[in-house]
Amino acid sequence: MRSGRVNLREVHKAYGSFRALDGVSLDIKAGEFLTLLGPSGSGKTTLLNVIAGFERPDLGSLLVDDVEFITRPPHKRDLGMVFQNYALFPHMDVFSNVAYPLKLRKVDKPSIRRRVMDALEIVHMQHLADRRITALSGGQRQRVALARAFVFEPRLLLMDEPLSALDKNLREHMQIELKRLHKQLGMTTIYVTHDQQEALTMSDRIAVLDKGRIVQLDVPATVYDRPNCKFVAGFMGETRFLPVERRDQSYVLDGRPLRLADTRAVSSTGETWLMVRPERLRWQGDASSDNRIEGRVLDVVYRGDCNQVSVSLPGGHEVAIRHSGAERQPLPQPGDTLALWLPAEASLVIGSAAP
Amino acid sequence: MTLAMDEAPGMPLNRAMLKSARRRERRILSGLALPALVLVACILLIPFAWLAWLSLFDAAGNLSAQNYARLLRPAYVGSFLTTFKVAGLVTALCVVFGYPVAYLLSQLSARAAQILLVFVILPFWTSVLVRTYAWLVLLQRNGVINDWLLSMGVIGEPLALVHNLTGTIIGMVHVMLPFLILPLYASMKAIDPVLLRAAANCGASPSQAFRQVFLPLSMPGLASGIALTFVLCLGFYLTPALLGGGRVAMWSTQIADAVSKFSNWGAASALSVALLVVTAVVLWGVRRLTDALSFSAGKP
Numbered sequence: 334m335r336s337g338r339v340n341l342r343e344v345h346k347a348y349g350s351f352r353a354l355d356g357v358s359l360d361i362k363a364g365e366f367l368t369l370l371g372p373s374g375s376g377k378t379t380l381l382n383v384i385a386g387f388e389r390p391d392l393g394s395l396l397v398d399d400v401e402f403i404t405r406p407p408h409k410r411d412l413g414m415v416f417q418n419y420a421l422f423p424h425m426d427v428f429s430n431v432a433y434p435l436k437l438r439k440v441d442k443p444s445i446r447r448r449v450m451d452a453l454e455i456v457h458m459q460h461l462a463d464r465r466i467t468a469l470s471g472g473q474r475q476r477v478a479l480a481r482a483f484v485f486e487p488r489l490l491l492m493d494e495p496l497s498a499l500d501k502n503l504r505e506h507m508q509i510e511l512k513r514l515h516k517q518l519g520m521t522t523i524y525v526t527h528d529q530q531e532a533l534t535m536s537d538r539i540a541v542l543d544k545g546r547i548v549q550l551d552v553p554a555t556v557y558d559r560p561n562c563k564f565v566a567g568f569m570g571e572t573r574f575l576p577v578e579r580r581d582q583s584y585v586l587d588g589r590p591l592r593l594a595d596t597r598a599v600s601s602t603g604e605t606w607l608m609v610r611p612e613r614l615r616w617q618g619d620a621s622s623d624n625r626i627e628g629r630v631l632d633v634v635y636r637g638d639c640n641q642v643s644v645s646l647p648g649g650h651e652v653a654i655r656h657s658g659a660e661r662q663p664l665p666q667p668g669d670t671l672a673l674w675l676p677a678e679a680s681l682v683i684g685s686a687a688p
Numbered sequence: 689m690t691l692a693m694d695e696a697p698g699m700p701l702n703r704a705m706l707k708s709a710r711r712r713e714r715r716i717l718s719g720l721a722l723p724a725l726v727l728v729a730c731i732l733l734i735p736f737a738w739l740a741w742l743s744l745f746d747a748a749g750n751l752s753a754q755n756y757a758r759l760l761r762p763a764y765v766g767s768f769l770t771t772f773k774v775a776g777l778v779t780a781l782c783v784v785f786g787y788p789v790a791y792l793l794s795q796l797s798a799r800a801a802q803i804l805l806v807f808v809i810l811p812f813w814t815s816v817l818v819r820t821y822a823w824l825v826l827l828q829r830n831g832v833i834n835d836w837l838l839s840m841g842v843i844g845e846p847l848a849l850v851h852n853l854t855g856t857i858i859g860m861v862h863v864m865l866p867f868l869i870l871p872l873y874a875s876m877k878a879i880d881p882v883l884l885r886a887a888a889n890c891g892a893s894p895s896q897a898f899r900q901v902f903l904p905l906s907m908p909g910l911a912s913g914i915a916l917t918f919v920l921c922l923g924f925y926l927t928p929a930l931l932g933g934g935r936v937a938m939w940s941t942q943i944a945d946a947v948s949k950f951s952n953w954g955a956a957s958a959l960s961v962a963l964l965v966v967t968a969v970v971l972w973g974v975r976r977l978t979d980a981l982s983f984s985a986g987k988p
Contacts, residue, residue, distance in 0.1 A: 385885075385889060386888075387885055387888075406888070407885070407888040407889055408887075408888045408889070408890075408891050408892055408893050408894075408896075408897075409891075410889075411891070412889065413889070414886070414889045416882055416885070416886055418880075418882065420880065420882045420883055420885065420886035421886075422883060422886070422887075422901055422905075423905065424901075424904045424905055433887075433890050433892075433900075434890040434891050437890060437891040437892055437896065438891060481890065482889075485890075485891070
């Protein structure tokens with residue numbers, strides 16, 4: 334069996350009365366790319382620091398390949414980590430930074446040289462091996478930090494928002510590169526981010542955290558298309574919510590029963606909503622199978638690849654749809670009345686808490 | 689830039705107006721420095737120029753290099769050596785005592801560090817004269833320290849702790865410590881604590897992380913603390929004069945003696961000029977060293 338399995342059980346950590354981690358349990362498979370996704374204060378960085386050994390939890394268990402790690406000091410854990418601001422040593426050049434973990438492991442000099450250059454080649458930095466850290470750009474520092482984290486072939490690679498300091502284009506480029514690197518190296522990766530797009534692009538599975546708890550844990554497509562509660566739905570994409578009424582086994586929107594492809598249970602108490610995202614709404618539809626949403630155009634905003642049309646609905650609610658020019662329909666003007674369609678398979682009713 | 693730099697007709701680029709605005713701003717800014725410049729000129733540059741001028745004449749008022757030639761006499765050379773020895777010893781002791789204090793301060797929470805900093809700065813605010821006399825009381829033959837050591841039976845008879853090199857160094861270390869601790873503390877605060885986490889993550893034990901990451905990164909701060917302390921020691925007068933009891937002949941006490949005992953302004957001036965030159969050379973050397981140690985302004 335491959336190494337790099339992580340099992341977290343009931344991890345609790347409080348700072349005063351603030352519960353940073355409120356009983357987190359999580360099983361990560363060997364070789365998996367798992368993302369901890371959540372807003373700031375959700376506990377995702379605390380959880381990563383517990384795994385790295387920088388935070389000691391109040392309670393709980395952390396098994397790495399079935400060995401209890403919970404009180405093991407960080408320097409004895411053999412985990413690679415990429416820090417948010419890279420944390421490269423400014424008094425060492427690129428080569429020495431990457432060589433540092435190997436030197437501490439008393440690897441012989443020729444092997445250090447070979448392994449550092451191999452690692453730098455993987456991140457396309459071999460030509461800058463003798464540069465000073467201060468002479469590197471953000472993207473280059475990112476690559477060096479990455480090479481330093483995996484050069485000693487750790488079982489586990491931890492990344493704490495490693496791309497958040499980069500500009501948008503470079504960030505998207507690095508997402509693809511990190512994903513490829515993960516395939517190439519095959520080590521278990523735990524990735525912390527607050528960027529849902531990043532999580533969807535890179536992960537095998539996503540754990541969505543809120544208030545120190547894991548709210549949903551699943552593959553990206555399920556987390557995006559079948560969120561299990563309002564929090565997750567609102568965190569992913571440009572989601573809008575329309576309140577629906579529960580009647581026996583079905584739901585009613587504006588007096589019309591909703592057509593739903595997915596009729597799984599929603600938590601039986603509390604309010605329920607229909608989740609509406611711009612890219613799932615249609616300009617044309619079939620009254621016998623789709624859900625009709627009618628309203629008045631509020632404004633039309635040009636966004637380059639499309640126009641975003643905001644539509645206000647009765648009751649002060651609002652949804653948006655994109656107009657790319659490919660649909661057989663002219664661009665509406667503010668004030669127009671508009672009928673939009675949400676196919677049954679894209680219609681999902683959710684509650685405020687996970688069922 | 690492919691834009692024409694010449695003004696197109698009918699399209700004023702306001703070159704003259706922008707230039708005069710820039711010049712006006714520069715004038716205002718340099719105006720802010722004017723009072724300080726005048727002050728420095730009046731109380732520093734002019735008196736010093738006069739001093740340097742005085743050093744070029746002998747007692748009879750004739751132009752001569754006699755004052756400088758006298759600096760090579762054994763008595764003076766001896767005092768220069770003593771000065772360097774004292775400055776070096778005091779600086780070394782300040783490093784030994786100051787580095788752990790600065791490290792402790794840099795690792796504490798902001799609140800605790802503020803409280804402890806008061807203990808570093810409080811003596812700094814007290815007059816050197818008061819502190820030096822306080823040491824005299826503590827260190828003298830029947831002073832607090834000797835009494836205490838005697839009553840404990842540690843020593844059989846009083847130690848000579850004052851009116852000698854020992855007393856001078858004890859007093860000077862006390863005066864100089866803040867000058868080493870404060871710049872060192874500031875530079876240690878600037879070391880990102882995440883770097884130590886990164887070192888631990890790489891597999892470094894706490895002591896390895898300290899030696900291989902923290903210590904090298906604190907070197908620029910240590911170098912500037914050492915420079916400040918050493919240079920201040922070179923020209924320090926009050927403590928050596930009082931606690932040395934006339935037995936520790938330092939550069940500064942020689943200057944004072946030349947004026948007060950022998951009324952030889954030429955000799956005092958030559959000594960002062962030489963001290964200034966030596967100080968400048970030391971500062972320049974340390975500056976070069978600090979630049980070589982610093983990482984933020986690294987060249988590619």
